[in-house]
Amino acid sequence: xxxxxxxxxxxxxxxxxxxxxxxxxxxxxxxxxxxxxxxxxxxxxxxxxxxxxxxxxxxxxxxxxxxxxxxxxxxxxxxxxxxxxxxxxxxxxxxxxxxxxxxxxxxxxxxxxxxxxxxxxxxxxxxxxxxxxxxxxxxxxxxxxxxxxxxxxxxxxxxxxxxxxxxxxxxxxxxxxxxxxxxxxxxxxxxxxxxxxxxxxxxxxxxxxxxxxxxxxxxxxxxxxxxxxxxxxxxxxxxxxxxxxxxxxxxxxxxxxxxxxxxxxxxxxxxxxxxxxxxxxxxxxxxxxxxxxxxxxxxxxxxxxxxx
Amino acid sequence: xxxxxxxxxxxxxxxxxxxxxxxxxxxxxxxxxxxxxxxxxxxxxxxxxxxxxxxxxxxxxxxxxxxxxxxxxxxxxxxxxxxxxxxxxxxxxxxxxxxxxxxxxxxxxxxxxxxxxxxxxxxxxxxxxxxxxxxxxxxxxxxxxxxxxxxxxxxxxxxxxxxxxxxxxxxxxxxxxxxxxxxxxxxxxxxxxxxxxxxxxxxxxxxxxxxxxxxxxxxxxxxxxxxxxxxxxxxxxxxxxxxxxxxxxxxxxxxxxxxxxxxxxxxxxxxxxxxxxxxxxxxxxxxxxxxxxxxxxxxxxxxxxxxxxxxxxxxxxxxxxxxxxxxxxxxxxxxxxxxxxxxxxxxxxxxxxxxxxxxxxxxxxxxxx
Numbered sequence: 001x002x003x004x005x006x007x008x009x010x011x012x013x014x015x016x017x018x019x020x021x022x023x024x025x026x027x028x029x030x031x032x033x034x035x036x037x038x039x040x041x042x043x044x045x046x047x048x049x050x051x052x053x054x055x056x057x058x059x060x061x062x063x064x065x066x067x068x069x070x071x072x073x074x075x076x077x078x079x080x081x082x083x084x085x086x087x088x089x090x091x092x093x094x095x096x097x098x099x100x101x102x103x104x105x106x107x108x109x110x111x112x113x114x115x116x117x118x119x120x121x122x123x124x125x126x127x128x129x130x131x132x133x134x135x136x137x138x139x140x141x142x143x144x145x146x147x148x149x150x151x152x153x154x155x156x157x158x159x160x161x162x163x164x165x166x167x168x169x170x171x172x173x174x175x176x177x178x179x180x181x182x183x184x185x186x187x188x189x190x191x192x193x194x195x196x197x198x199x200x201x202x203x204x205x206x207x208x209x210x211x212x213x214x215x216x217x218x219x220x221x222x223x224x225x226x227x228x229x230x231x232x233x234x235x236x237x238x239x240x241x242x243x244x245x246x247x248x249x250x251x252x253x254x255x256x257x258x259x260x261x262x263x264x265x266x267x268x269x270x271x272x273x274x275x276x277x278x279x280x281x282x283x284x285x286x287x288x289x290x291x292x293x294x295x296x297x298x299x300x301x302x303x304x305x306x307x308x
Numbered sequence: 309x310x311x312x313x314x315x316x317x318x319x320x321x322x323x324x325x326x327x328x329x330x331x332x333x334x335x336x337x338x339x340x341x342x343x344x345x346x347x348x349x350x351x352x353x354x355x356x357x358x359x360x361x362x363x364x365x366x367x368x369x370x371x372x373x374x375x376x377x378x379x380x381x382x383x384x385x386x387x388x389x390x391x392x393x394x395x396x397x398x399x400x401x402x403x404x405x406x407x408x409x410x411x412x413x414x415x416x417x418x419x420x421x422x423x424x425x426x427x428x429x430x431x432x433x434x435x436x437x438x439x440x441x442x443x444x445x446x447x448x449x450x451x452x453x454x455x456x457x458x459x460x461x462x463x464x465x466x467x468x469x470x471x472x473x474x475x476x477x478x479x480x481x482x483x484x485x486x487x488x489x490x491x492x493x494x495x496x497x498x499x500x501x502x503x504x505x506x507x508x509x510x511x512x513x514x515x516x517x518x519x520x521x522x523x524x525x526x527x528x529x530x531x532x533x534x535x536x537x538x539x540x541x542x543x544x545x546x547x548x549x550x551x552x553x554x555x556x557x558x559x560x561x562x563x564x565x566x567x568x569x570x571x572x573x574x575x576x577x578x579x580x581x582x583x584x585x586x587x588x589x590x591x592x593x594x595x596x597x598x599x600x601x602x603x604x605x606x607x608x609x610x611x612x613x614x615x616x617x618x619x620x621x622x623x624x625x626x627x628x629x630x631x632x633x634x635x636x637x638x639x640x641x642x643x644x645x646x647x648x649x650x651x652x653x654x655x656x657x658x659x660x661x662x663x664x665x666x667x668x669x670x671x672x673x674x675x676x677x
Contacts, residue, residue, distance in 0.1 A: 051520050073522055081520045087513035091324050092317065103313040104521040146517075 002065045004029045004154050004185035005050060010059035019045040021208040022059070027187055029153075032180055034199030035189040036293065042208040043189040044084060047158045050187070051081040063154055077105065080147035084159040086139050090132030094123055094142055097131050098149060105150035106124075114115050115182070116145045119175055137168040144175065148184075155179065157188040161195065173198050193294035204297050211300045216293060223291040223299065225249055225261035228272060232284035241279055247271075252298055259295055314531035322535050328501070336543045339493045340550040344482035347489075347612070354438040356380040357392045357401040362411040366453075370407065370423075373452075374445045379438075396428050403427045403438045415453060421446065475560075475643045483557050487642035488611040490547045491573070491635040495605065498574050499539045500598050502533050503581035507594045510585075525673070533578050540673060544570050561641035563649060569637045572658040576630040579665025586672045605631040633657040 005027035012020040019042045027033040035043050049055040049061055052072035061068045063075045088097045095109075098120070102109045113120075123141050126134065131142060140160065147155060157176075161169045173195070176186055188199065196202050197216040204212040204219070212219055232238045239258055242251040250261040261270065273286045291299075322328050356374065360367050375382045381402055386392060395401035408422035415421065425442050429435030477481055506529070509515040518528060544567065551557045559566060580601070588594040606612075608622060609631035615623055626632045637654040640646035648655065 053516060053519055076520055076522045079520070081517070083513060083516055085513050087517045089317070089319050089321070089514055090512070097319075098322070101517075101521070102316055103310060104518070106310070106522070196391050207667065 002029075003027060004031075005033070005187060006060075006062040006065075007046070007050070009061045010046070010049060010056045010061055010121070012042075012049065012054065012057050018208050020049075020056070023205075023208070023210055024059075025203050025210060025213060027185060029185050030180060030183055031200040032176060032186045032188060032198075033207055034202040035187065036191075036193060036196045036202050036297070037189075037205035041205045043205060044158055045208075046205075047081075047083075047156055047187075047189065051079060051156050052076060069071075078153050080150070080152035080155045082143050082147045082155075082157045082160055084162060086143060088131050088139075088143060088146060091130060093128050093130050095127040097142060098145055101146040102149045105152050109149060110266070112149050112151055115151050116148050118178060119148070120145050126175055127266055136164060140164060140168070140172065141175075148179065152184065154185045154187070159185065159189055159191065161190060163193065169195070175232060193292065193297060196293040202293075204293075204300060206297075206301050206304065209304070211304050214297070219293065219296050220291055223296050225291075225299070226264045226267075227270060227289050227291050227295060228260045228262070229257040229258050229287050229289045230272070230276065230285070231255075231257050232276060232281040234281070238281050241276070241281070245275065250299065250302065252295075254294070259289070259293075261299070276293070298301075311527055311531060314523075314528065315534060318531055318535045321434055332497075332539050333546075336499065336505070336546040336550065339489045340486070340547050341554065343489050344485045344555070347485055351434050351437040351441070352379055354380050354434065354441065355383050355400060355402045356442075357383045357395050357404050358385045358480040359387060359389050359392045359404060359406040360385050361387055361406050361409040361628070363387075366415050367407045369453075370411075370446065371405075372450050373449045374405065374442065377441065377445055381440045391468065393426075396426070399428070399430075401428065402434060403442055405442060415450075421450060424673040466517055482555060483643065484639070486547075486551045487638040488635050490544060491609075491631060491638045492606060492611065493543055493547065494540050494570055494573060495577055495631055496602060497543060497632065498536050499577040499581055499602060500579075500595075501533055501536050501539075503585045503588075503594045503598055504591055505536075506582070506585035507588055507591050511583060511590050529582065533581075536578075537574055538575055540570065541567065558559055559642050559645065561645035565641050565651075568648075569634060569641070569651075569655070572655060572662060573630065573634040575662035576634075576658055576665055578617070579662055579669050582669035583665055583672065586669060605629050608632070609633050609635050627657070628657055630661045633661075 003026040005025070007023055007025045010020055010023045011018070021042075023042075023046060025033075037043055045054065049056050049068060050063055052075050053229050055069055064078055066075050066078075068075060083306065089100070092100065098109050102112065109116075119141050123134070123138050123145070126138065131139065134142060143158075144160075147157075161172055164172065180186060187262070190196070196205050199216065201213070202219070203210045203213050214222075230238070230242065234256075235253075235256075239251060239253055242248050242258060242260055247262055247267045248260055249263060250259075252259050262272070269286050269288055273284060276286070309323075358374075359370055360371070371382070371385065374380055380403075381581055383395065388405075389406065392401065392404045392406075396404060404424075404426040406424035406426070408424070411422055412513045425439055427439045427442075506515075509518070519525075548559065548563070548566075581598070584594050584597050588597060608615075608618070608626050608629055610626065612629070615626050615632065619625070633654040637646075637651045637658075640651060640654075
């Protein structure tokens with residue numbers, strides 16, 4: 001089976017700034033593949049290469065077996081792209097935007113209505129409203145409809161949930177699962193680590209390099225340390241204290257808790273609790289926790305930083 | 309199909325824009341109804357102070373001749389040169405006519421007239437033209453009076469010069485400006501808007517969304533230009549109609565030729581617009597670059613000041629100025645009825661610049677960077 005997206009050794013730099021540094025990845029047909037990384041990691045650059053808006057400096061990128069540099073016209077007919085920024089015509093109405101993009105792909109809304117029905121039904125009551133006057137969530141649905149109206153086999157979603165509220169985000173992921181059911185391959189990027197576990201497979205990307213690829217479960221399972229959630233007063237000196245502590249490997253602040261990584265078998269929960277209480281912190285709790293993707297990302301980013 | 313739909317979209321966006329359709333209507337009206345008066349080089353209302361030291365019938369006749377010409381506002385007749393000078397210092401007088409005390413005697417004897425003219429040249433044009441008017445008034449006065457006087461003396465040879473103004477018999481400045489203003493209006497409209505339109509698609513990111521569709525880039529650009537070509541021909545027609553209905557001017561030459569030259573000029577401005585949009589990332593940049601070139605084009609186009617009176621290097625620059633050819637052709641067709649055979653050089657100039665612009669625009673455009 002050919003991979004829906006294949007990236008081999010792709011690099012791209014803007015002047016002296018390296019945006020992508022020898023990236024390789026493969027996406028299987030019909031999976032939701034997540035590109036997880038902070039802002040400026042190179043996610044958008046990779047998207048722009050894959051949707052044929054940008055040429056890589058070197059390396060090879062294939063979408064549905066077609067080369068992005070050579071067969072860009074064929075690729076364009078087969079993909080849907082939703083950029084991170086809303087980029088439909090704000091002065092055209094919802095229906096006009098949809099008609100417009102359908103026509104640009106040489107098809108019509110009527111022909112593909114089944115394909116977008118579920119999502120379009122939610123914005124259809126506002127079909128005569130100008131796109132610029134829609135709410136953020138509705139704009140996003142319209143953009144998704146426009147990206148799907150020509151039945152693409154691969155869908156590229158660049159940070160689709162940035163700036164969208166928690167409920168709409170959940171809604172959006174449910175829509176993605178329905179789209180996947182129709183056999184569409186989805187490549188999605190997000191800076192939100194909690195969305196990583198919603199993907200079938202993910203790549204963690206940082207500073208233009210992929211630091212880990214796998215299913216979310218695999219990545220979490222490979223976390224090498226024991227992890228404790230520690231809270232206590234005062235919080236900031238506690239963080240500094242933990243970072244100085246000789247048997248603590250890493251310590252990051254996660255909301256109200258500090259996530260403390262220790263080598264397995266070296267330090268137990270009781271040891272840690274005693275150490276902190278002895279140092280004079282109040283209301284101290286220490287509990288063993290399972291690592292999440294963000295813990296893994298921090299760990300891997302740190303390792304990567306030490307390597308280079 | 310795609311082309312028609314793209315065009316439909318462009319027209320929809322044009323008519324939905326809060327400003328553009330109003331601009332397309334207001335622009336020719338303003339250009340035709342207001343500017344022919346506003347940019348007039350005719351100087352009227354020159355404030356005149358007369359220092360009359362003669363106070364004779366002859367001197368008051370001269371003053372009468374000057375004021376009845378319609379160019380002067382008589383501020384006062386006095387006999388104190390210092391007061392007159394003060395008026396000029398205070399900017400209340402533009403010109404001072406001094407008539408010496410032996411004026412009537414000199415006139416009778418046919419001697420040189422003792423008359424002095426002083427002009428305020430803070431506004432150079434007003435000053436020099438005012439001096440010219442005043443001199444010609446004095447000369448006319450002398451011509452009227454002297455034959456009668458000269459009968460008493462030996463008759464010398466008389467020169468009778470009569471000038472005839474071809475193509476604009478009454479030296480009507482408005483008629484001179486109408487074709488030039490049309491040239492300015494068309495160049496501005498077709499130069500600014502397509503560039504701004506393309507750059508705004510860049511700014512809003514919509515061009516990204518178009519670029520990932522299989523739509524041909526050339527078709528997309530063409531659909532950006534066509535609406536403004538339509539607007540340009542609409543404006544040209546509207547301007548010609550207004551000139552006809554309001555000023556009763558009509559085109560002496562072929563109207564078809566005016567449209568042809570307008571089409572050539574659009575080739576230039578569209579090419580330039582595309583070129584500018586290729587090199588600018590936002591509306592401000594493209595606006596400023598376009599504005600800069602428009603200013604230069606207008607000032608050295610021969611519309612306001614004759615090219616022949618520019619220094620050599622400036623004249624050389626005007627050969628690169630498309631507006632020079634366009635304005636020249638429009639004036640020649642409109643006022644003189646020139647044909648394509650007369651204006652082939654203008655047509656060649658426009659086509660050469662236009663082709664260069666378009667080719668450069670196509671070459672500098674990169675679909676994927």
